[in-house]
Amino acid sequence: MKKSIILIGLLFVITISSFGQVIKTKVIDQGGSGPYKAIAVREETLRDFVVYRPKKLKMAVKKEGALPLMVFANGACANTSITHEKVLSEIASHGYMVVAIGALKMANDENWESTEAQMLVEAMDWLVAQNEKLGSDYYQRLDLSKIAAGGQSCGGAQVMAVAKDPRIQTYMMFNSGMGDMSMAGASTKSLTHVHGSVIYIVGGEEDIATNNAKLDFERINHVPVAFANMLDGNHGGTFNEQYGGAFARMALNWLDWQLKGQKDKSVVFLEPDLSDFPNWSIDVKYFRN
Template sequence: MIRRLIVSCFLCLCSLATYSQIVKTKLIDNGGNGPYKAIAVSEKTLPDFVVYRPENLKKAVKKEGTLPILVFANGACANTSITHEKVLSEIASHGYIVVAIGALKMSNDENWASTEAQMLVDAMDWVVNQNENESGDYYQRLDLSKIAAGGQSCGGAQVMAVAGDARIKTYMMFNSGMGDMTMAGASTESLALVHGSVIYIVGGEEDIATNNARLDYERINHVPVTFANMLDGNHGGTFNEQYGGAFARMALHWLDWQLKGAADQSAVFLESDLSDFKNWSMDTKNFTN
């Protein structure tokens, strides 16, 4: 009996140590529509970011293996991801770790400040450190060879500003494109720094970013690139819809293909199989298979 109590107390202490860095949590869309209930957390070691993650990391890693990562920058280059949390939480519920710029907000008070693109680099640095931290929840549970960098609107420009970071495997530009402008430390010249696949997910003619994204797509000729256009999506896409709507589903097709090697997801892009995406168009180039 005494031995059983000691073991029980030890397991309890291990659990407390595992979650001791979490300051607060938030549940979005009841944890998402994926196989792993997701939570948004504020980490003591990363106060100016939100981590969207499977609540039960052990379960997710047992099924998925080490988890891929998405670092994310927000529309308006803002220091809050609350307007994107439905998409980001949904991605996490499918077995991803998402680190988004901006402290965790429990409600949208519309007060925000501008951020710097360097914060995406900081997010990647944190992920690397956490994967090596034996006392942390993420120890050896992250796949550092599978990092995506994504951003919406001005956040996409922040992605392009750090495009040369060798750790990035794929880029996700939501309602964003450089065109001929300069923003957030990025410009047309930043496209040359891209060294992995790129997807532009835009919202049709009413999306102010569509023309710039199209120009980027036409100009990128050295890496695989996709232009996914929700013709009636507007500049906000489906970020406010339950489970992130079609934008989240499109993003997951891309991430599962590019970071998890799920070849069955490629038909959406390579064959323009849009049977699950009403009123979308698709263009791709520079893919070898």
């Protein structure tokens, strides 16, 4: 904590700043390919999560305005995002702030425990509190009206389990779908709770989630929904590739369109223009051109 002492007449007033909450940082893929080099952060007030954010937050906000947000749940509903960190760091490097379930790990030791979907709500609560807290690094730098909830595999089910949360504007299901199953507190019924746009990003016939995602796409009939299929992506997609590979680029097109209002990015989905995405297919419904 940073302390300052101010003399007012004969009265000493001690003020304590809340700066310096960061207790550990990590750089992934040299900070990503975006205009704002990203870092992964462990926060003193959020020890069971990782914050992926531009390193020079003030500069990013000056250029972008208040940053859109994503909360993220991991494959296997695990308490670590290390297997997804390349995608999440890459997203952050393009002017986003991501909070993922699980404490920051410097290396993958393959030790993990299961988590609860409610942690996504905790992440959103923390973001709201930090944006309102005078002295926080994030004070008035976050756009709370632009929140994406994303998850991979079982993490996608966790997203659906909290789908009612009114703060969520768009949902991102990576290698995930409910189909006719129940998982992580979610089921087919959870689809009716979705109140914003949805994208499924899956990995072709070898992805065990693809058929469930197709069923979800067919059943959702009240909000805009997209189905982006990397035909040779398998269940792990490109999470392991530098800068998160094609999964990160597809996710960024979606986020830039849905949360930043960049209509030029909609051509990937609405035309669809897949010139930058060989061996992908896209289906959409309920979008207005």
